[in-house]
Amino acid sequence: MPHRTPITRDFFDRPVLEVAPDLLGRTLVRTTSDGPIELRLTEVEAYNGPTDPGSHAYRGRTRRNAAMFGPPGHAYVYFIYGMWFSVNLVCGPVDSAGAVLLRAGEITTGSELAQKRRPTARKESELAKGPARLATALDIDRTLDGSDICAGPGAPFELLAGEPARADRIRTGPRTGVSGDGAVHPWRFWIEGDPTVSPYRAHTPRRRQPSI
DNA sequence: AGCTCGATTCCCT
DNA sequence: GGGAATCGAGCTA
Numbered sequence: 186m187p188h189r190t191p192i193t194r195d196f197f198d199r200p201v202l203e204v205a206p207d208l209l210g211r212t213l214v215r216t217t218s219d220g221p222i223e224l225r226l227t228e229v230e231a232y233n234g235p236t237d238p239g240s241h242a243y244r245g246r247t248r249r250n251a252a253m254f255g256p257p258g259h260a261y262v263y264f265i266y267g268m269w270f271s272v273n274l275v276c277g278p279v280d281s282a283g284a285v286l287l288r289a290g291e292i293t294t295g296s297e298l299a300q301k302r303r304p305t306a307r308k309e310s311e312l313a314k315g316p317a318r319l320a321t322a323l324d325i326d327r328t329l330d331g332s333d334i335c336a337g338p339g340a341p342f343e344l345l346a347g348e349p350a351r352a353d354r355i356r357t358g359p360r361t362g363v364s365g366d367g368a369v370h371p372w373r374f375w376i377e378g379d380p381t382v383s384p385y386r387a388h389t390p391r392r393r394q395p396s397i
Numbered sequence: 398a399g400c401t402c403g404a405t406t407c408c409c410t
Numbered sequence: 411g412g413g414a415a416t417c418g419a420g421c422t423a
Contacts, residue, residue, distance in 0.1 A: 230404070239404070241419095249419065266405050267416025273404090286404055305407070317405050362404055389412095390402090400422085409412085 197257035201276040201283030205231035210350035214343040222295035228288040228375040239367020242282035262330040269317030310380040364388035
């Protein structure tokens with residue numbers, strides 16, 4: 186399969202736990218007004234629908250998470266911590282609300298554009314190391330929520346076959362920053378040894394205001 | 398109407 | 411390793 190073959194919607198029809206590791210090594214093309222930025226995915230997390238306590242879908246459909254409950258092959262973009270965005274790719278049947286969080290990758294095209302967006306990055310490997318950094322580097326915000334990933338060249342997003350990661354290089358572990366019962370599942374997937382993979386952090390409960 | 402805290406990053410010690 | 415920044419979804423009332 187040639188490197189630059191577009192991935193079609195049936196790729197996303199499968200269960201999210203199957204799609205997530207299969208995304209590693211694939212190329213996400215983000216077409217901006219300034220030109221294309223391409224990202225080789227190195228780290229993702231699966232969020233497994235309404236029964237997954239770690240998922241935004243856990244409490245059912247809301248205005249924010251509506252895209253997750255929509256058709257596969259679309260983006261779910263959400264705003265977090267008052268200043269960042271994160272990007273997911275929706276998987277599985279409509280209403281199953283499966284989504285893969287794109288956590289990190291290697292910028293392979295348009296690194297000048299990404300640098301401009303991420304001036305604090307000191308190394309190429311830091312441009313998209315972490316979900317909010319990835320979204321910033323690729324100029325992704327809430328206006329792209331619900332975008333079709335499989336609409337073809339020139340759309341805001343496209344996914345290319347790339348070079349899927351070898352199975353023996355894929356590692357799994359608990360999801361970063363997920364609390365409670367959602368933390369037990371090893372649904373984080375990354376390419377072992379890749380310098381763009383973000384460091385694992387366990388969930389840290391935020392301290393309450395000190396009561397004097 | 399008010400409150401808590403999050404699928405984080407950055408900067409400081 | 412810890413705290414600040416910053417806003418809004420979702421819960422409690």
